[in-house]
Amino acid sequence: MLLEIESLVAGYGDAVVIEDVGFHLDEGEGLAVLGRNGVGKTTLILALMGHARVTAGAIRWRGEEIRSRDASGRAALGIGWVPQERDIFASLTVEENLLVARRPGQFGLVEAYAMFPRLRERRRNHGDNLSGGEQQMLAIARALMTNPRLLALDEPFEGLAPVIVEELEHSIRRLRQEFGFGIIIVEQHAEDALRLSDRAIVLDRGRIVRAGAADDLLADFEAVRSLISV
Amino acid sequence: MSALNPASHGGLSKPALPFSPVTPLIFAALIASYFLFPNHLALATQILVLMIFALSYDLLQGHAGIVSLGHAVFLGLGAYGSAILARWGFTDPLLGLAAGASISALVALVLSPIVVRGSDFTRLLVTLGVASLIHEAANRMRDLTGGADGLADFEVAPLLGLFAFDFEGRTAFLYALTVFALVYAALWRVTTSPFGLALRGIRENSRRMPAIGSPVARHLAVSYLLSGAIAGVGGALLAQTSRFASLDMLGFERSAEIVMVVTLGGTGHIAGVSIGAAAFGLVKDALSTVSPRYWQLGLGVVLMASVFLARGGIGGLIERFGRFGRRA
Known part of the structure; x- marks a missing residue:
C-alpha cells in the first residue's frame, strides 16, 4: 500500500477542520476528493504535506508513519503537491x-517539455509572464x-478555460498511464475529477460522507451532486 | 516504460551565457585602471576588497533573502584572523586568506542556526546583536586585537614567495584583482547551480520550497557559511594589503554600508553589485576629497537619487539595457 490515512484529525491551531478521515491508496491509484467549499478538502492535502496541524490519527507512507517528517522529508519520500495557488x-x-x-528519476526536463510542449516554447519566460493555464502546467x-x-x-482546473482544462486532463491521464503516478485530486469540477480517478471520497463538515469507486459515483452523480452543491 | 523519447524532442534549451555580457567590461576596466592610474592603486585595491565584501553580502541578501546588519563581523574576523596569524609568524598571504575564510566560516556555522530561522526583523535584530557582542569582545581582547588601536605590527611575506608587497601597491592590486576574479567566478557558478536556484526559490517563497523537497534551513545555513567565508577572504585581503586590522572593520557602519552598496548595485545581480561597489568606493573617495567634513551628506544624496532613478540598482539598469538591446 502506498498511502494510508487513518482516523485523521487535522486543522489549524486549536480549530479542527477534518475529523476521523481515513482512506488508502495503492501504487498508481487515483483518488478524487469532493465536497463543497470549506469542508476540509484543502486541509486534507495540507495535512498530508505537513502544512496543517495533525492532532490525531496516522499518515503512513508504504507502511511508515510520516507525521514526524517535515514537508521536505515528505516530498523526498515521493509525495508531490500542486497547490491551489x-x-x-x-x-x-x-x-x-x-x-x-x-x-x-524518470521524469526530467525532456519529459516535462514533452508532456507540456507549451512550456518548452515559454522556457525563457519568467514565471509571472505566463497565462493561468501555462502557470498550472508549470x-x-x-x-x-x-x-x-x-x-x-x-483545484488544478480552477479559473481555467474549458479548452485548457481538457488539455490538462489529457496530460494527467497520460501521466498516470505512462509514469504510473498515483494522484489525489481535489476539484470543484466533480465529474472531471471522477473521470480522472479510480475511487472517490466526498467530504462534508470535515468528515467522509460517501466513498466508493469513481465509476459508481459517476453513475449515481445526482446523489453526489446533492452532497457537493451549495 | 515511458513512451516519451527524449531524442524525439530535440535538445534542451541552450544554457544561459556563462557570464553577464557586462563581465568582460568590468574586468577590462579593472585591468585598465592598473595602467591608467598607477598612483591610485591603493584606492583601487580597497575598492576590490569592497567588491568582494559586497558580493559576499549579495549571496546572503540578494540570493538567499537573508537580511543582516552584522555582516561586517565576518570581514573583521577575516582581517583579525589574518593579522594575528601574521603576528605569530605565519606571514604567507595565502595562508592568511585561508585563515580569514576559515575563521569567518566557523563563526558563521555557529551562528547559522539562530540566523536562518525567523523573519527579516528578527534576523536584523539577531545579526545586529551578535555584531555588537563580537565588536565589544574584540575591543576587550586588547592583547590579541590591539583594542581600539588596532593591529599594525605584522608583516606579510611575498606572494608565492616571489612577489613582495611594494610601496606603490602593484602586487597588492594584482593580488586583490586575482582574488576578486576567483570570488566572482565561484559566486557565478554557485548562484547558477541548482543550489543557487534553490536559494532564489527560498527567497521568493520559503513555504513552497519544502514541498518540492528542498531543505530550506540547510540551504540557508550553507549560504550563510559561504557568505561569511567570502567576507572573511575580503577581510584578510584588506588586512594584508593595508597592513592594518581594526575594530571599524567589524563595526556597524561597515555592515550598514554594505547593505547600501548592494542596494545601489542591485541585489541578486553579481555584475551590478560589483559595479555598484566600485561606484560607491569611487564616489565616497571623491566626495571625501572634496569635502572631508560633509562627504556623507553627498553620499546620502547619491544613494537616494539612485533609488529613484535606477530601480533595481545598477543591475536593474543592465537588465533593462540588455532587453532594449535584444529588441533593437
Missing part, C-alpha cells in the same frame, strides 16, 4: 522553475520534476 516562482524562468525542483510539471509516486493536485 500554484506558487510559481515569478523571478525564475520556466526552465529554472523546473530545474529548481529536479530530483533523480506547477504540475514542477511537482513532477521531484519524481513523486503520488501527486496531490489541489
Whole structure:
C-alpha cells in the first residue's frame, strides 16, 4: 500500500477542520476528493504535506508513519503537491522553475517539455509572464520534476478555460498511464475529477460522507451532486 | 516504460551565457585602471576588497533573502584572523586568506542556526546583536586585537614567495584583482547551480520550497557559511594589503554600508553589485576629497537619487539595457 490515512484529525491551531478521515491508496491509484467549499478538502492535502496541524490519527507512507517528517522529508519520500495557488516562482524562468525542483528519476526536463510542449516554447519566460493555464502546467510539471509516486493536485482546473482544462486532463491521464503516478485530486469540477480517478471520497463538515469507486459515483452523480452543491 | 523519447524532442534549451555580457567590461576596466592610474592603486585595491565584501553580502541578501546588519563581523574576523596569524609568524598571504575564510566560516556555522530561522526583523535584530557582542569582545581582547588601536605590527611575506608587497601597491592590486576574479567566478557558478536556484526559490517563497523537497534551513545555513567565508577572504585581503586590522572593520557602519552598496548595485545581480561597489568606493573617495567634513551628506544624496532613478540598482539598469538591446 502506498498511502494510508487513518482516523485523521487535522486543522489549524486549536480549530479542527477534518475529523476521523481515513482512506488508502495503492501504487498508481487515483483518488478524487469532493465536497463543497470549506469542508476540509484543502486541509486534507495540507495535512498530508505537513502544512496543517495533525492532532490525531496516522499518515503512513508504504507502511511508515510520516507525521514526524517535515514537508521536505515528505516530498523526498515521493509525495508531490500542486497547490491551489500554484506558487510559481515569478523571478525564475520556466526552465529554472523546473530545474529548481529536479530530483533523480524518470521524469526530467525532456519529459516535462514533452508532456507540456507549451512550456518548452515559454522556457525563457519568467514565471509571472505566463497565462493561468501555462502557470498550472508549470506547477504540475514542477511537482513532477521531484519524481513523486503520488501527486496531490489541489483545484488544478480552477479559473481555467474549458479548452485548457481538457488539455490538462489529457496530460494527467497520460501521466498516470505512462509514469504510473498515483494522484489525489481535489476539484470543484466533480465529474472531471471522477473521470480522472479510480475511487472517490466526498467530504462534508470535515468528515467522509460517501466513498466508493469513481465509476459508481459517476453513475449515481445526482446523489453526489446533492452532497457537493451549495 | 515511458513512451516519451527524449531524442524525439530535440535538445534542451541552450544554457544561459556563462557570464553577464557586462563581465568582460568590468574586468577590462579593472585591468585598465592598473595602467591608467598607477598612483591610485591603493584606492583601487580597497575598492576590490569592497567588491568582494559586497558580493559576499549579495549571496546572503540578494540570493538567499537573508537580511543582516552584522555582516561586517565576518570581514573583521577575516582581517583579525589574518593579522594575528601574521603576528605569530605565519606571514604567507595565502595562508592568511585561508585563515580569514576559515575563521569567518566557523563563526558563521555557529551562528547559522539562530540566523536562518525567523523573519527579516528578527534576523536584523539577531545579526545586529551578535555584531555588537563580537565588536565589544574584540575591543576587550586588547592583547590579541590591539583594542581600539588596532593591529599594525605584522608583516606579510611575498606572494608565492616571489612577489613582495611594494610601496606603490602593484602586487597588492594584482593580488586583490586575482582574488576578486576567483570570488566572482565561484559566486557565478554557485548562484547558477541548482543550489543557487534553490536559494532564489527560498527567497521568493520559503513555504513552497519544502514541498518540492528542498531543505530550506540547510540551504540557508550553507549560504550563510559561504557568505561569511567570502567576507572573511575580503577581510584578510584588506588586512594584508593595508597592513592594518581594526575594530571599524567589524563595526556597524561597515555592515550598514554594505547593505547600501548592494542596494545601489542591485541585489541578486553579481555584475551590478560589483559595479555598484566600485561606484560607491569611487564616489565616497571623491566626495571625501572634496569635502572631508560633509562627504556623507553627498553620499546620502547619491544613494537616494539612485533609488529613484535606477530601480533595481545598477543591475536593474543592465537588465533593462540588455532587453532594449535584444529588441533593437
